[in-house]
Amino acid sequence: MIIDQLKSINKNILQGCFLSGLGILALAGAQQKALASEFPSRDIEVIVPNGPGGANDLTVRSLESGLESALGVNVITVNQPASGGIVAAVRLAETDPSGHTLYFNSQSLITLSKTNDFLDLEKFQPVAQVVQDASAIAVNSNAPYNTLAELIDYGHSHPGNLKIATNGKNGLWHYSALTFAKAADLDLQYIPYSSGGAAMSRALASGEVDISANSPSELKPLVEAGRIKLLAIQSDSRHAIFPEIPTAVEQGIDAEFPVWRGVFTAAGTDEDMLKELSNSIKETYDSKAFQTFLDNSGMPGRFKPYDEFTEFFEAQKNMYLELQ
Structure with missing residues (x-):
């Protein structure tokens, strides 16, 4: 009899704990929804992992005014370039998922995680x-090849001879070079220029290297000066600056290398908040002011809402894991 009573008491205690747990979860969910309905409730901060004047910084500042109008609060840009941008990334990773702290970067975020x-x-x-x-x-x-096919044929017949400029191991343009080499089955020498694309372009023009795979806008001055020539664009469409240059895909080489920039927030942020942020960014993206900024900067705009960008980001993480 006593044993049966104890079993009944334990059962009631367990049921009570279970129901209390459900109540706590329901309350937390209700509180999260309430917060989402009041979002945003304070100023929004956008962390930029670079100093003022760079592409990331200029893009965020061009979004500021439109976002303030769309969201009804101040949008404050905070530059945190310390330690190559890792300080900014860690700050976002450790913030609460309230949607009030944002972070802006390119796939440099992925390469940061690799190092x-x-x-x-x-x-x-x-x-x-x-x-x-x-x-x-x-x-x-002055190179003896005028098409992508001729360059690849030369590389196949001279394995290990061609030098390609990069901005250092795990740098953005190091991965563009790896993408091209893998797609074309080329054995290349990777020559690092830590100061980035401009130095890579100059090295190509001076003959220090044979190939460079970096930003069209960085290459443009030397193309116009007649010192270098473009053979392909690593994209799914031709570039606005050089519409006459075919893509690598058009020439039979699947070497796409998208260079994207976008807005992030902390994981765990309520979906309603994500939708509101994404919709506000889309409204700002479509504005005449932001489109003028894109035209003047030479950066091709492409908008992806949070669900498409999330899927794309996952694919990008997997791609970079494969590129070693």
Whole structure:
């Protein structure tokens, strides 16, 4: 009898704990929904992992005014370039998922995680993409190859001889070079220029390297000066700056390398908040002011809402895992 009574008491205790747990979860969910309905309730901060004047900084500042109108609060840009941008990334990763702290970056976020194991990309929630540029495959104007096919044929017949400029291991343009080499089955020498695309372009023009795969806007001055020539664009469409240059895909080489920029927030942010942020960014993206900024900067715009950007970001993480 006593044993049966104890069993009944334990059962009631367990049921009570279970129901209490459900109540707590329901209350937390209700509180989260209430917060979402009042969003935003304070100023929004956008962390930029670069100093003032760079492409990321200029893009965010061009979004500020439109976002303030759409969301009804102040939007404050905070530059945190310390430690190559890792400080900014860690700050976003550790923030509460309230939707009031945003972060703006390119796939440099992914490459940061490859050199900093403690940076967990699962803590980043994509909100919206606003830019998608590409890399261009360029050679010296005196090179004996005038098409992508001729360059690849030369590389196959001279394995290990061709030098391609990069901005250092795990740098953005290092991966554009790897993407091209893998797609074309080329054995290349990778020559690092830590200061970036402009230095890579100059090295190509001077003959220090045979190939460069970096931003069309960085290559444009030397193309116009007749010192280098473009053979392909690493994109799914031709580039606005060089519409006459075919893509690598058009020439039979699947070497797409999208160079994107977008807005992130902390993982765990309520879906209603994500929708509101994404919709507000789309409204701003479509504005005449932001489209004028894109035209003047030479950056091709491409908008992806949070669900499409999330799917794209996952695919990008997997692609970079394969490129070693």
